[in-house]
Amino acid sequence: MRPEVTAFFDEATNTVSYVVKDPSGSACAIIDSVLDFDYASGRTDTRSADAVIDHVRDNKLDVQWLLETHVHADHLSAAPYIQQRVGGKIGIGDRIKIVQDTFGKVFNEGTEFQRDGSQFDRLFEEGDSIMIGQMRGDVLHTPGHTPACLTYVIGDAAFVGDTLFMPDFGTARCDFPGGSSEVLFNSIQKILALPDETRIFVCHDYKAPGRDEYAWETTVAAQKAGNIHVGAGKDRDSFVKMRDARDAQLAMPRLIIPSLQVNMRAGQMPPADEQGDVFLKVPVNKL
Numbered sequence: 582m583r584p585e586v587t588a589f590f591d592e593a594t595n596t597v598s599y600v601v602k603d604p605s606g607s608a609c610a611i612i613d614s615v616l617d618f619d620y621a622s623g624r625t626d627t628r629s630a631d632a633v634i635d636h637v638r639d640n641k642l643d644v645q646w647l648l649e650t651h652v653h654a655d656h657l658s659a660a661p662y663i664q665q666r667v668g669g670k671i672g673i674g675d676r677i678k679i680v681q682d683t684f685g686k687v688f689n690e691g692t693e694f695q696r697d698g699s700q701f702d703r704l705f706e707e708g709d710s711i712m713i714g715q716m717r718g719d720v721l722h723t724p725g726h727t728p729a730c731l732t733y734v735i736g737d738a739a740f741v742g743d744t745l746f747m748p749d750f751g752t753a754r755c756d757f758p759g760g761s762s763e764v765l766f767n768s769i770q771k772i773l774a775l776p777d778e779t780r781i782f783v784c785h786d787y788k789a790p791g792r793d794e795y796a797w798e799t800t801v802a803a804q805k806a807g808n809i810h811v812g813a814g815k816d817r818d819s820f821v822k823m824r825d826a827r828d829a830q831l832a833m834p835r836l837i838i839p840s841l842q843v844n845m846r847a848g849q850m851p852p853a854d855e856q857g858d859v860f861l862k863v864p865v866n867k868l
Contacts, residue, residue, distance in 0.1 A: 582716050582736035586782060587636060588797055591615045591629045594656040594836065595785045597797040598629070600636055601713065601735055608714025609637070610646035611669065612733065612740050613784050616659035616848065618839055623861075630659035637667050644669035645713055650742025650784060651730040652680045654757060654841055655834040658848035670702035671847050672711070674722060676729035677704065681845050683758045688842055688862050693852070700847035705731060723772060725765025726753035732772055738780045739801075744768055745781065747796050748803050749789035751810035752820075756828035762821045769811050777802035833868055 585602040594615060602609040611633060617626035637644055647660040647669040660671045681696040698704045705711075707722035718735040726743045733740045743753040744765065752769065755762040772781070779801045786795045806812055811820055834840070839861050843850060850859045 584713075584716055584736045584738050586738060586780075586798075588782070589615075589629065589633055589636075590786075590795060590797070591617075591656070592795075593617065595787050595795075596653075596656045597782070597784055597786065598633060599740060599782060600633060600642070601738070601740070602640075602642060603714030603716040605716075606714040607641055607643045608645050608716070609642045610648055610711075610713050610718070610733075610735070611637075611644060611660075611663060612648045613650055613653070613742070614647065614659040614663055614848075616657040616662060616843075618657050618836060620836060620839065625657070627659065627662060630662050633659075634663060634666050642667075643714070646711060646718075647671045648733055648740075649673040649844070649847075650733070650740060650744075651727045652677065652684075652841065652844045653743075653784075654837040654844075655785070656836060657840050657843045660848040662848070672703040672705055673698070673701050673847070674720075674729040674731040675704035675706050676722070676724065676727075677701065677845070679728045679759060684841050684845055687758075687864055687867050689864070694846075700845075700849065721768075721771055723768035724759075725755055725761055725763075725768045727757060728759040730768070734775065734779075737776075737778065738782060739772060739775060740782050740784075741772055742784045745772065745804060745808065746783050747786055747789065747799055748807040748812060749792060749809060750787060751808060752824065754828045754831055755824055756831065762824035762828070763817065765824070766811065766817045766820045773801055773805050773811075775801050777805070837868065838863055 587600040599612040615629040709720040721732040
């Protein structure tokens with residue numbers, strides 16, 4: 582089955598969100614939605630999410646799933662906002678519990694913050710499947726960037742999150758807590774074992790040097806042949822050496838502090854105080 586895929590690119594965070602539709606009906610899933618956030622003012626906006634909602638309503642789609650490939654460190658999820666307006670169950674990998682435990686400590690969340698994944702409607706394990714109308718989606722556990730990373734294989738399309746970028750840009754960083762370049766290499770091999778014609782949809786694009794346009798769709802065959810980090814038969818040891826050296830030079834993502842606090846709560850803000858005000862924490866010398 583070949584799902585109908587509509588992409589929404591948020592240039593502020595270089596994030597691609599997707600509406601994935603059953604070609605035989607109106608059922609769809611939304612993958613990796615974005616809540617706009619201005620760090621300087623601490624203000625949220627829903628422009629990106631509203632564009633997705635408008636598409637859903639204009640095309641009379643039935644949103645069945647709001648899927649997260651992982652706990653993003655570079656943008657805030659809009660899943661609860663979208664869910665309130667057009668429905669759908671929010672799903673993520675079951676290793677979210679590891680991420681919640683790790684960053685619950687980093688942000689000193691205390692015992693009131695549940696670390697059992699209960700903020701989400703569904704936690705997925707390797708080999709799980711879902712239905713989107715008559716269209717089946719299969720779950721691959723593809724950690725390395727984070728412990729909870731998933732790839733959703735829906736028909737002939739694979740939504741890989743940050744695990745892979747476009748072939749000319751390479752692969753995900755592995756220096757966040759719980760990340761591992763060796764684990765990432767093994768996860769990528771699972772994706773590259775899919776049929777060559779499988780369409781791969783990435784979660785981010787930054788326009789590799791020499792490329793003028795943003796891009797987010799490629800294939801397994803193109804990744805195997807040309808990915809600058811893992812393609813053309815590159816071995817695990819050389820990848821690990823390259824990835825670890827590269828990660829040591831990378832700065833933290835601009836929105837990592839608000840993103841982690843919100844996304845580990847399934848897109849919800851931290852609880853408000855007695856006056857109804859919401860605050861995010863800034864851990865000092867912890868990231």
